Amino acid sequence: MTWPTHRYETQAWNPQQRQGSKADRMLASIEVSIPPPIGDLDYSSSGSIAQSQEAAVIAVARLEAGFGDHLAPLADFLLRSESVASSKIERVDADWRAFGRASVGGKASTDALSQLAAVKALIAMVDATGRGPMTLATLLDAHRLLMAPDFYAARDSGHLRDVQNWIGGSDYTPINALFVPPPPEQVPALMDDLMVFVNRTDVPIIAQAAIAHAQFESIHPFTDGNGRIGRALISAVLRRRGLTRRITVPLASVMLADTSRYFDRLTEYRAGRADEFVEYLASAAVHASEAAEESARALSELPARWKQLAAPRVNSADEAIIFRLLDTPILNADMAQQITGTTDASTYRALGRLTDAGVLELISTSKRNQIWAATDVLAELDALSNAIARRTTSHL
Known part of the structure; x- marks a missing residue:
């Protein structure tokens, strides 16, 4: 269908500091992209779209709808998978051991803490939209959570930007930038308009999620974190419309598998080709959901495997921990003791036996905060991402 294109304006460039190359210092004007208001636009499609x-x-x-008793741990697993993949698109990458340490308060890398912050931001957004309308405050709160680990970025978090930003090009000016979003004074009105669109119920769900994301990325309302918040917005729309109630579709893994295609589709949206991005997201949802079903089946088979490896006694501390590992795949001694309801010594012996059996791995040897992980669960994060990548590339 016909969708309005972005318009472009030439504006004076008046940097507060003269830095960079001679070309940076000589830059006098820039061309900014202005997204159209979409709050009241109708969207319809036919045929293949x-x-x-x-x-x-x-x-x-x-x-x-599937997986019964395993839906709760699957929901947590998929949420974690989506946040980690979304972070990797922004080159925020930590292995699952580092991420596991961060998730229970252990010593962790900056990237691991940032990935964990992305999880918290996504949870905040989908929970809020599950209770009521999407608001700008919801986005600002999520952005504040996302930026919390970065001391310098945190100072500007939870606020719409008041400076011009850009993608690509120079570190100092928008010269040769791939994309220059609207000037900061236009951002509040554009975000208000986006909230109108997001809260409508007369737009097809997948189209609404796709267009909301593309519009958000075109506004680029924050100085940093736009990609991760924008991708979380997709999940928030699906939750808001009731398509999802517990699970998070791991769409970012599709985008991560071929980032060039993802960014190309965003560029096409700005040229008025909304259908292409809608179809892209719809295809991504199919690939991600089908791969997630495979992970769900793999996860459901793990407790039986763990019992076979560890051969726990009935009603033992070992059995109690195994029973809860899908829900709590990363745990410290205090968490394990809450699960077992036994003494410190009994809990540590159980953790030791499960580690020796290969059910758990000690991922932090700190005397003050030892941390164990069910490696099979965390390794499935990589397996899911790889499965989605294979499905994505085979259908290009």
Whole structure:
């Protein structure tokens, strides 16, 4: 269908400091991209675009409806997977051991803490939209959580930007930038308009999520963190519309598998080709949901495998820990003792036996805060991302 294109304006460039190359210092004007208001625009599709959206809704609904007793741990697993993949798109990358240490307060790298912050931001957004309308305050709160680990970025977090930003090009000016979003004085009105669009119920769900994300990225309302908050917005729209109630579709893994294609589709949206981005997200939802079903089956088989490896006694501390590992795949001694309800010594012996059996791995040897992980669960994070990548590339 016809969708309005971005318009472009030439504006004076008046930097407060003269830094960079001679070309940076000589820059006098820039061309900014102005997204159209979309709050009241109608969107409809037909043919293959409509069919792709229907297939996506069916795939997500099937994932949401399945797996019974394992739905709660699957929901947590998928949420973690989505946040980690979204972070990797921004080159924020930590292995699962580092991420595991960060998740229970252990010593961790900056990237691991940033990944954990992305999890918290995503939780905040989907929980808030599950209770009521999406608001700008919801986005600002999530952005504050996301930026918390970075001392310098945290000072500007939770606020719409008041400076011009850009993507690519020079570190000092927008010269040769790939994309220059609207000037800061236009951001509040554009975000208010976006909130109108996000809270509508008369737009097809997948299209609404896709367009909301593309519009958000085009506004680029924050100085940093736009990609991760924008991708979390997709999950928030799906939760707001009731397509998901517990699970998070790991869409960022599709985007991570081919970032060039993802960014190209965003560029096409700005040229008025919204259908292409809607179809892209619909296809991503199908691939991600089908791969997530495979991970769900793999996870559901783990408790039986762990019992076979450890051969725990009935009603023992070992059995109690195994029973809870899908829900709590990363734990310290205090968490384990809460699960077992036994003494410190009994809990430590159980943790030791499960480690010797290969059910757990000690991922932090700190005397003050030892941390164990069910390695099979965390390794499945990589397996899911790889499975989605294979599905994505095979359908290009």
